[in-house]
Amino acid sequence: MNDKASIASLGTLSSTSRAVIRELLTSGPLPRATLARRLGLSPARLTKVTRPLLDSAVIYEDATAPNKTPGRPGTPLAVHAPRYAFAGFKITGDTLYGTRVDAEGRVQRAKSVSLESTDSSHVVDLIIDLVKELGEEQPLQAIGIGSAGTMRRYDDRVRRNQYLGWDDVPLAEILTAKTGLPTVISGDIRALTVGVQWSGPGQGHSDFAVVTIGVGIGLGMVIDDQVHAGTHGTAGMIGHTRVSEAGPLCELGHRGCASAYLNADSILAAISVPHGITDLDLDGACRLADRGDPVAQRVLSDAGRALGVLIAQVVNVLGLDTVILAGDGLVILEHLSQELNSALRDHLDPWGTVPHLETFHSDFDEWARGAAVLSCQWLLVDPPKLLAPSITHQQ
């Protein structure tokens, strides 16, 4: 009949429609019957909910997959993911990484620019330029930003960012005013975790943790399908957990804390100082260890032990069976897996279960991608009140 225009924003759909899309995005194409069972709806309702989504080309009927069970085969529904684009940014102390992804989290474009200053108005200008550039070919649904700090899961401002020197910058309001796009802010590790959850190795897991190593140590966690940030956004601060009473000092003067063993700078200093060398990087450290250098070997095995202890503690508290390792420091992982595993087993509670460890090799763009996926999740889970519902059901 009346050919409705396509849906402007996924955030204006009804909660049931959004639940359908969420399920399709996180689980892949599914027939109506399966969807109905998963969402606890009747088949009748599902037909009624999906019809307007089909009419407006938010979703489509997938080619019928071959079927070996008796009975009429279901026609899988799938989201027209490429029709919906999201912009995601990661702000580090010196660089702004930006990506455009589709609803399934596939990166369509990526671009990074150096920060000339950490002044918030400068960074805002850079973000706006990048938003315009990324949105040239296709309108954007939302903007997601990840940076260090103590933001809540879906926050509207940057809180306590030590690298940028920002405290309480209402970035979402500013960007929404200047771009007209709904914007959400989150801690970078939380954004990465959402990327892992919806379109990474966390898919299909209701509970897991992401542990990142690199400049610092990060912990993101998904509990009951939700990213957990803590009351004040301070969850996952495990970088200064004491691993040993002896051991090296971290930059805060803690002896034997995790960052003193695991931060890239700590590892490099621990190797290069005794050897009197400079210009070492993690790859170089690994090569040294491969060649039998005792200092490098010891430093890396100590790092492995520290990581094992950390993971064990997280698993003991949360009772997880999946932990995903990520971060740019991951190159050292194969040199420390032995110590890691033995420390993990040694510190796990005997009544707990040994978690499945997965590695997720990722660069900085992956953090920006996570922020984009975060904005998509935000629209589909907890959309801001902006516009009137775009489609209604008729019986």
Add this chain to the structure above:
Amino acid sequence: MNDKASIASLGTLSSTSRAVIRELLTSGPLPRATLARRLGLSPARLTKVTRPLLDSAVIYEDATAPNKTPGRPGTPLAVHAPRYAFAGFKITGDTLYGTRVDAEGRVQRAKSVSLESTDSSHVVDLIIDLVKELGEEQPLQAIGIGSAGTMRRYDDRVRRNQYLGWDDVPLAEILTAKTGLPTVISGDIRALTVGVQWSGPGQGHSDFAVVTIGVGIGLGMVIDDQVHAGTHGTAGMIGHTRVSEAGPLCELGHRGCASAYLNADSILAAISVPHGITDLDLDGACRLADRGDPVAQRVLSDAGRALGVLIAQVVNVLGLDTVILAGDGLVILEHLSQELNSALRDHLDPWGTVPHLETFHSDFDEWARGAAVLSCQWLLVDPPKLLAPSITHQQ
């Protein structure tokens, strides 16, 4: 008109009605307007939802509280809590503790019996007898059971209980068959945590942890208003967290683990062995420390340090601002608060916030009370499908 009979089971109410009752039970009497705002409903809906609840005397209109703001004062609604009774049990290795509580978690009766054997059929018989006795004066809404083990939040069976030697006992099914009452099983620490959450010091907090010391170390956590149990019910297993690389051995042969410092038996052995005494209890240990006994003082301060490290780790992972200390080992707390606080501050992440520590003095009945509150929460949050809805709305 037709004077409907009073509601048989709270579990048969609609989800909105249950949300209203939940809010009233956890926040106390509230006027309709406030209730509507908190639950995200329109005032009109609230009037319509609460009318049948008033008609059937599930709730009542409280005496109007004095009011100083302009405008018509609201009439607070309150739950007829004493009309609804729940039975809660805690099963230890040698005793069964039973309580009957009302919907607000107030204990109406309590009784405990010793187990003659840990045989499940024997324990089942004891529970059934106690259920009958507790339900004499008033019909029971549900049964809640707490025991050690790796049960999920609202489970139907006892899994891996080391003290009873049970593994996979379908206790809920058995008890429902024999008593006709909906039954829910949970880990004892989780049951205690629910008691703390709904009618204890956790009221009003969306996120907090309960740490218990006594025979063992327990950790219960509430995240986003929900008790967290982990995928396999193994969350909160922090008893064997390594606190130090030196230190005493625990019963599993871990050197310097938390139980080696904090379990009642460990503390008592550490003091009585050097002194060559027997028959020491925790009160005695405290008296020794008060009198200046260096062994007792050292053992207790070590315990305080261990507890501080444990709490810091939990807070670092979860980002909590409230931690509640409980358990029968709490008597030693004032002797170790100094070491506890310094270890806590020393091990907390500098970007985290120092949590508010509260103590909750409780006996074993409190654990049974928690199980009863758990069954109430279960009915109101996630009721089993048993009966047809008992009241309907008419426009």
Add this chain to the structure above:
DNA sequence: CCTTTTTATTGACATAGGAAATTATCTACG
């Protein structure tokens, strides 16, 4: 007494959802 302010109720109406019957489309099997 009247205005302001907030709470509570009412009735008209829209939407979300389910149950049961019906139709559609596949496999298995004689």
Add this chain to the structure above:
DNA sequence: CGTAGATAATTTCCTATGTCAATAAAAAGG
């Protein structure tokens, strides 16, 4: 090849849940 059995999807009809706008109610302060 045709039919029985199984499962998927739709249709029809009904109910439950919710909003909106208008109105009444109950206080405080002139």
